[in-house]
Amino acid sequence: MATPPDFTAGQVLTAAHMNAVGLWLVKSQTVGSGVSSVTVSNAFSADYDNYRVTYTGGTGTTLQAFRFRLGASTTQYYFALPYSSWNNTPLASGGSNQNGFNLAGIGGPNFVNINLDVFGPYSTQYTRISGPYVGDGEAGYTSCIHKVSASFTDFVIEASIGTITGGTICVYGYNNG
């Protein structure tokens, strides 16, 4: 089989074709109006080791950071965010043993943006999370390790202040082949 995508109209897609698809949509969830936090249940399972989580299309009541939590775990989040304010001066923010991944994304009156790779949330090894952090006033790359040896199926996205409205949270699984 040639490397996809090499499909033609009317072609039968075999198991080999489908098993070679790299990224599958696990679930998508529309965010309500004026909510402080959103729990996404049954996002992680034995089906995939690693995941991509995105949240776009919504708005916040004010400039806000997003906290990402695995299940109900509220401890042992270590995170770092080197960034710059659209110039060549390096800046950074972070925290150790926090109650959540508190710089997982950013939102404001005109946007929300979360774009994270989540590695091994369903395994009992430590979960590692990373992705770009893109605001209007700055950009960087945010990373987190959750030092708890447990398996998680759910995650929570929570605004640091105020509430969020609308948009869609999508969870994709990376296919191991």
Added chain:
Amino acid sequence: MAQFAFMDTTMADEPTRPLIQIDDLVREMTDDEYAEYLARSVTPPLGQSNDA
């Protein structure tokens, strides 16, 4: 007097506390959840941001 009546009506229409969402279900926070919300450690997006 009419002004006060208008204000009372407006305030009554607003939620008393933020909502939380679990999957597709949106509900008002419980007392414990609201206490955590009020005590939430606010991590600012970043000090140099001008997103607002």
